[in-house]
Each structure stands twice: as C-alpha cells, then as structure tokens.
Amino acid sequence: ASVSSGSGANRQLEFGQKHLLPVEAFNATYTQASDGTASRASLGAVTKGGGRREWFLQPGRLAVHHIGSALTYTYVGRLVDDAGSPLSNATILNAEYGQTNDDGRFAADFKRRPEKLHLFARDRLHVCDIESLMKESVVRVGTTTCLPSGIADLPEELREHRQVRRMAANLSVDVGETKTTGDSL
Numbered sequence: 001a002s003v004s005s006g007s008g009a010n011r012q013l014e015f016g017q018k019h020l021l022p023v024e025a026f027n028a029t030y031t032q033a034s035d036g037t038a039s040r041a042s043l044g045a046v047t048k049g050g051g052r053r054e055w056f057l058q059p060g061r062l063a064v065h066h067i068g069s070a071l072t073y074t075y076v077g078r079l080v081d082d083a084g085s086p087l088s089n090a091t092i093l094n095a096e097y098g099q100t101n102d103d104g105r106f107a108a109d110f111k112r113r114p115e116k117l118h119l120f121a122r123d124r125l126h127v128c129d130i131e132s133l134m135k136e137s138v139v140r141v142g143t144t145t146c147l148p149s150g151i152a153d154l155p156e157e158l159r160e161h162r163q164v165r166r167m168a169a170n171l172s173v174d175v176g177e178t179k180t181t182g183d184s185l
Contacts, residue, residue, distance in 0.1 A: 001046050001067050002036045005029060012036050015044065015069065025059040033067045044069050072096075073110045077141035079119065079128055080104055087146055090121030091167075093158050113139075117146070118154055120167050125149045 004010045005021040006029035013019060013036065023029045032052040035045050048068030055063050079087040079100055086104030094117065098108025108117075117128040128146035151159060158164050 001044070001050075001069055002034050003031065003065075003067070005031045013067070015071075023055065023057060025057055025061075027056075029055050029057075031055065031063075031065045033065065044071055071111065073113055073139055074107060075110065075114075075117075075130070075139045075141055076105075076107045077130075078104045078143045079106060079117070079121075079126075079146050080143060081121075081126070082145060082147055084145075087119065087121040087126060090119045090126070091163075093118045093120060093161070093164055094155070117144070118149070118158060119146065120164075121146075125151065125154070127153055 001013045002010070003013055003019065003021070005023060006027075007021065007023050009021045011019050011021070021031060030052050033046055033050050035050075046067060047070045049066045053065055057063060075095075075098075079090065081087055086102070087100055088102045088104055090100040090104075090106075092098030092100070092106065092108045094114055095108035095110055098106055100106040100119075100121070114130070117130055119126050119128065125148070126146040127149040128144045130141045130144055154164065
C-alpha cells in the first residue's frame with residue numbers, strides 16, 4: 001500500500017509491514033492509504049482501510065489506521081480440449097472469476113497461483129496443466145490443452161463447493177451417476 005500523511009511522510013508498505021507516521025499534536029491532519037506501486041509486481045490491492053482519514057490528536061496519543069490488502073493473480077490465455085477444439089463458454093471452477101468465451105479465450109482471477117485449472121465445459125469436467133509466463137500483474141498461459149477429468153480429480157475444497165456439486169449433479173458419465181428424467185420404461 002502507498003501511505004501518506006499530512007506531515008508529508010510518504011511510505012510504500014509491503015505485506016505484513018507496519019509503520020509509524022509522526023504528526024503534530026493539536027493540529028488537524030490526515031492519513032491516506034491507496035494501492036501501492038511496488039508490491040509484488042503490482043499484484044496487491046488495498047481491500048480495507050483505503051482512502052483518507054482525518055485525525056486530531058492530543059500529545060502522546062496514537063491513532064491506528066488499519067489497512068487490509070490481498071494478492072490477485074490474473075491469468076489470461078486460451079483453453080482447448082485434447083482434440084484442439086476451443087473449450088467455449090466454460091466455467092473455471094477454481095477461479096474467483098473466470099469463464100471462457102466462444103473461442104476458449106479467458107481472463108481469470110485467483111487468490112493464489114494455481115497448479116492446474118479445473119473447469120466445467122460441454123457437460124463435463126476438465127483439468128488443465130498450466131505453464132505460465134509472469135508479466136507484471138498478469139500471468140500469460142498461451143494456448144493450453146485440457147483433458148477430461150472426473151469429480152474425484154478435483155481438489156477437496158472444490159468438491160464441496162455448492163456450484164460444483166450442482167454442476168456434478170447434472171453430469172451423467174463423469175461422476176458415475178445416472179441422470180434421471182422422471183420417465184420410466
């Protein structure tokens with residue numbers, strides 16, 4: 001985060017750092033926090049405590065301006081199946097936000113670097129090994145081939161996710177369950 005005060009102090013804070021900004025007593029002053037420019041190749045963003053706060057302090061008093069931040073990795077690329085066809089309109093299950101467009105291109109946000117992408121496309125699950133090239137705050141993965149997978153191949157936290165369970169309930173072959181329509185023969 002980038003932190004400044006009415007006393008003219010300016011600091012760049014990294015994750016986990018704290019800093020004391022001295023101010024004059026009995027004078028109105030402020031502190032201001034915003035996204036930093038140098039933190040981990042601009043991957044960090046202030047999520048709590050950003051903006052300007054006004055202060056009027058007595059001698060010997062301290063005021064605390066809590067700042068919360070988070071890392072976001074944005075991956076961009078194109079996903080295709082093992083036959084080379086684009087995985088269009090797929091949902092990337094382990095991303096904060098991620099969906100492919102008609103030709104398999106995507107931009108997805110992650111809270112940590114994923115080892116694999118897990119996605120739901122064409123009524124089945126797929127897994128994609130990714131090799132990435134870091135470029136500032138965006139990770140470029142190029143065209144990546146994804147292979148069909150099953151529910152058992154998903155990490156535990158994804159298997160328990162409500163959206164994934166709902167999608168898996170609609171799968172017929174992939175999870176070994178038979179999809180029923182209510183019709184009987």
